[in-house]
Amino acid sequence: xxxxxxxxxxxxxxxxxxxxxxxxxxxxxxxxxxxxxxxxxxxxxxxxxxxxxxxxxxxxxxxxxxxxxxxxxxxxxxxxxxxxxxxxxxxxxxxxxxxxxxxxxxxxxxxxxxxxxxxxxxxxxxxxxxxxxxxxxxxxxxxxxxxxxxxxxxxxxxxxxxxxxxxxxxxxxxxxxxxxxxxxxxxxxxxxxxxxxxxxxxxxxxxxxxxxxxxxxxxxxxxxxxxxxxxxxxxxxxxxxxxxxxxxxxxxxxxxxxxxxxxxxxxxxxxxxxxxxxxxxxxxxxxxxxxxxxxxxxxxxxxxxxxxxxxxxxxxxxxxxxxxxxxxxxxxxxxxxxxxxxxxxxxxxxxxxxxxxxxxxxxxxxxxxxxxxxxxxxxxxxxxxxxxxxxxxxxxxxxxxxxxxxxxxxxxxxxxxxxxxxxxxxxxxxxxxxxxxxxxxxxxxxxxxxxxxxxxxxxxxxxxxxxx
Amino acid sequence: xxxxxxxxxxxxxxxxxxxxxxxxxxxxxxxxxxxxxxxxxxxxxxxxxxxxxxxxxxxxxxxxxxxxxxxxxxxxxxxxxxxxxxxxxxxxxxxxxxxxxxxxxxxxxxxxxxxxxxxxxxxxxxxxxxxxxxxxxxxxxxxxxxxxxxxxxxxxxxxxxxxxxxxxxxxxxxxxxxxxxxxxxxxxxxxxxxxxxxxxxxxxxxxxxxxxxxxxxxxxxxxxxxxxxxxxxxxxxxxxxxxxxxxxxxxxxxxxxxxxxxxxxxxxxxxxxxxxxxxxxxxxxxxxxxxxxxxxxxxxxxxxxxxxxxxxxxxxxxxxxxxxxxxxxxxxxxxxxxxxxxxxxxxxxxxx
Numbered sequence: 001x002x003x004x005x006x007x008x009x010x011x012x013x014x015x016x017x018x019x020x021x022x023x024x025x026x027x028x029x030x031x032x033x034x035x036x037x038x039x040x041x042x043x044x045x046x047x048x049x050x051x052x053x054x055x056x057x058x059x060x061x062x063x064x065x066x067x068x069x070x071x072x073x074x075x076x077x078x079x080x081x082x083x084x085x086x087x088x089x090x091x092x093x094x095x096x097x098x099x100x101x102x103x104x105x106x107x108x109x110x111x112x113x114x115x116x117x118x119x120x121x122x123x124x125x126x127x128x129x130x131x132x133x134x135x136x137x138x139x140x141x142x143x144x145x146x147x148x149x150x151x152x153x154x155x156x157x158x159x160x161x162x163x164x165x166x167x168x169x170x171x172x173x174x175x176x177x178x179x180x181x182x183x184x185x186x187x188x189x190x191x192x193x194x195x196x197x198x199x200x201x202x203x204x205x206x207x208x209x210x211x212x213x214x215x216x217x218x219x220x221x222x223x224x225x226x227x228x229x230x231x232x233x234x235x236x237x238x239x240x241x242x243x244x245x246x247x248x249x250x251x252x253x254x255x256x257x258x259x260x261x262x263x264x265x266x267x268x269x270x271x272x273x274x275x276x277x278x279x280x281x282x283x284x285x286x287x288x289x290x291x292x293x294x295x296x297x298x299x300x301x302x303x304x305x306x307x308x309x310x311x312x313x314x315x316x317x318x319x320x321x322x323x324x325x326x327x328x329x330x331x332x333x334x335x336x337x338x339x340x341x342x343x344x345x346x347x348x349x350x351x352x353x354x355x356x357x358x359x360x361x362x363x364x365x366x367x368x369x370x371x372x373x374x375x376x377x378x379x380x381x382x383x384x385x386x387x388x389x390x391x392x393x394x395x396x397x398x399x400x401x402x403x404x405x406x407x408x409x410x411x412x413x414x415x416x417x418x419x420x421x422x423x424x425x426x427x428x429x430x431x432x433x434x435x436x437x438x439x440x441x442x443x444x445x446x447x448x449x450x451x452x453x454x455x456x457x458x459x460x461x462x463x464x465x466x467x468x
Numbered sequence: 469x470x471x472x473x474x475x476x477x478x479x480x481x482x483x484x485x486x487x488x489x490x491x492x493x494x495x496x497x498x499x500x501x502x503x504x505x506x507x508x509x510x511x512x513x514x515x516x517x518x519x520x521x522x523x524x525x526x527x528x529x530x531x532x533x534x535x536x537x538x539x540x541x542x543x544x545x546x547x548x549x550x551x552x553x554x555x556x557x558x559x560x561x562x563x564x565x566x567x568x569x570x571x572x573x574x575x576x577x578x579x580x581x582x583x584x585x586x587x588x589x590x591x592x593x594x595x596x597x598x599x600x601x602x603x604x605x606x607x608x609x610x611x612x613x614x615x616x617x618x619x620x621x622x623x624x625x626x627x628x629x630x631x632x633x634x635x636x637x638x639x640x641x642x643x644x645x646x647x648x649x650x651x652x653x654x655x656x657x658x659x660x661x662x663x664x665x666x667x668x669x670x671x672x673x674x675x676x677x678x679x680x681x682x683x684x685x686x687x688x689x690x691x692x693x694x695x696x697x698x699x700x701x702x703x704x705x706x707x708x709x710x711x712x713x714x715x716x717x718x719x720x721x722x723x724x725x726x727x728x729x730x731x732x733x734x735x736x737x738x739x740x741x742x743x744x745x746x747x748x749x750x751x752x753x754x755x756x757x758x759x760x761x762x763x764x765x766x767x768x769x770x771x772x773x774x775x776x777x778x779x780x781x782x783x784x785x786x787x788x789x790x791x792x793x794x795x796x797x798x799x800x801x802x803x804x805x806x807x808x809x810x811x812x813x814x815x816x817x818x819x820x
Contacts, residue, residue, distance in 0.1 A: 241594065
């Protein structure tokens with residue numbers, strides 16, 4: 001054996017060892033735990049502030065230097081953590097290729113009878129005396145019924161039966177390990193060929209690019225237009241109940257239709273995908289724009305509805321009357337303080353309200369109209385309902401492209417199947433010896449002892465049942 | 469209100485503990501039946517409270533899938549206790565051994581107490597949009613079923629270590645008895661905390677004992693805590709005798725410890741990690757973001773993976789593996805509570 005071969009073997013054995021796996025479990029866990037304590041991906045000041053909480057200033061600076069050196073503020077993408085994950089993958093691959101052939105071989109090799117002294121050492125034994133001559137066929141029948149595969153040997157002491165069940169489930173461990181590798185490959189694909197970004201689109205406008213997490217523009221070859229954004233709130237609270245964006249996709253000036261519809265609705269937990277890019281409803285906010293307009297519905301005396309749209313301070317006629325109205329103040333969330341004064345509770349449109357000034361031949365009156373309170377819609381000039389201020393909110397969309405997702409899902413499914421098989425269907429091996437006057441069950445492992453004892457008891461009951 | 473019903477169930481769980489102790493000391497089977505009946509009755513009332521709460525939530529959300537009461541910290545803690553009790557009663561029925569009921573009711577009692585002492589809101593809260601997903605149900609229920617399984621294996625593992633350790637100076641023994649002594653103290657402290665709470669909204673954990681503003685009471689409490697730990701450490705070996713007299717040997721405890729983990733681990737993997745990742749992917753467009761809770765659940769997963777590798781490949785036997793089960797559950801608790809209390813992240817459960 002040459003020196004190189006010996007080195008190769010050493011390296012191979014190092015990566016094939018379970019000790020390395022266990023060491024990696026511990027090191028990766030400790031590393032990951034540190035990352036949950038030290039603030040991640042923030043500015044240096046935040047980290048120094050964090051350490052100043054429990055260290056004197058000088059030491060806090062020292063701690064920051066260590067953090068900087070080891071990338072502890074971006075730990076999960078640092079060189080050493082990536083290296084650990086890489087080692088973990090390598091360990092998995094080498095471990096599996098090292099052990100799998102011998103396992104496959106064990107399925108193929110024909111077994112041979114075990115010597116009596118080996119059987120005697122086994123932890124579980126059960127004995128039946130006074131047996132009948134045809135017991136061998138009976139026990140074989142029962143074992144086959146229970147799904148065991150059987151080898152029968154003639155030995156000096158008598159007959160030895162080796163019964164195995166679910167022995168192939170040992171392969172499930174390899175499925176579990178393979179699935180972890182598939183998931184790791186999936187994450188790598190996402191890192192190299194995927195991207196993440198966000199886009200804030202004001203109602204009534206469109207964008208054809210997104211901003212990545214690092215602040216770069218990601219051009220899209222189509223335009224995303226937001227026609228309308230709406231947020232619903234729980235009664236008397238600022239807790240959002242639901243929020244959604246009505247989106248249109250425009251490509252080369254043409255509107256793309258989905259299921260014969262132009263508009264697509266994106267909600268939290270209901271993303272939308274186009275050309276491999278998925279859009280998620282992430283956030284929203286208040287942002288008045290040039291084209292923002294107040295939208296009203298006016299009900300005249302005959303009950304007919306009129307739609308009225310007007311800009312801020314733009315005058316509009318009240319149909320069927322001589323009155324002219326205009327919006328002179330707006331509040332996204334009108335509240336009343338203890339002194340009875342009106343004030344803004346929130347920048348989000350929790351309870352939108354407008355102050356409308358009516359001018360009827362020089363006679364001026366003012367009235368607050370609130371979207372959510374129908375009593376306020378009644379004015380001296382008929383019922384005027386304030387619907388919304390359109391064009392004053394933006395929708396925050398997360399966008400993502402990740403070609404690794406199918407692998408992540410496949411890997412996850414394999415992982416679960418592998419775990420369930422390897423933990424719930426453990427292989428069972430039984431030995432039965434039949435001599436002139438008794439029959440003894442032996443079982444080699446105590447890992448699944450209770451299951452096996454139950455199985456043996458069932459077999460014995462069946463045997464006795466047939467003896468009666 | 470449903471939380472009042474559930475408090476009554478919690479009271480029964482706590483009551484079961486002294487009854488179990490009397491049973492262990494007197495070996496009177498009647499007392500044993502009363503203990504089991506107390507736990508079972510508590511579980512029934514608990515299930516009734518669960519249904520009551522479902523109705524209260526249905527009145528707000530008008531959707532069956534969105535009204536299963538597992539949507540905030542209080543509801544999930546309570547659900548964990550229910551899983552723990554039901555799992556334990558199943559073991560009691562299956563193995564015909566009323567063995568470690570004392571310790572189950574200690575863990576259940578501490579958890580019920582925590583819901584009163586962490587300043588958690590018990591009110592039925594409307595769902596924020598992020599939680600409006602069917603994955604919520606799958607992710608949360610399976611996670612807590614697996615946590616309960618880990619909880620049972622923690623108790624049997626702890627007993628196993630205390631029972632089997634010959635050397636009283638070994639780290640394993642000192643660690644386990646200290647933990648058990650502390651749990652006993654916490655159980656008693658939580659009960660006193662709740663009884664003496666003047667304002668249930670602002671009550672703090674240990675306020676009546678070691679965290680008491682009065683220095684005298686605080687020092688006395690510390691002494692009682694140290695004394696309890698010392699007693700547990702000194703007389704831990706008696707546990708061996710007691711349990712043996714109930715035909716509970718270390719093999720049984722080791723077996724239950726293994727079964728709890730073998731049952732919990734795949735469920736934790738699918739419900740906690742995989743479904744959680746799928747849900748995050750649906751809601752935020754990323755299946756894994758190294759959020760503290762995600763990270764700690766991965767660490768939990770690693771600890772139990774370590775357990776299997778140590779047991780099946782390295783061939784570790786006995787108390788060594790049970791120690792991993794004990795540490796694993798401590799990490800699980802940190803994942804579940806510690807992350808919310810000490811670190812920031814996405815799993816806010818509404819508000820604490």
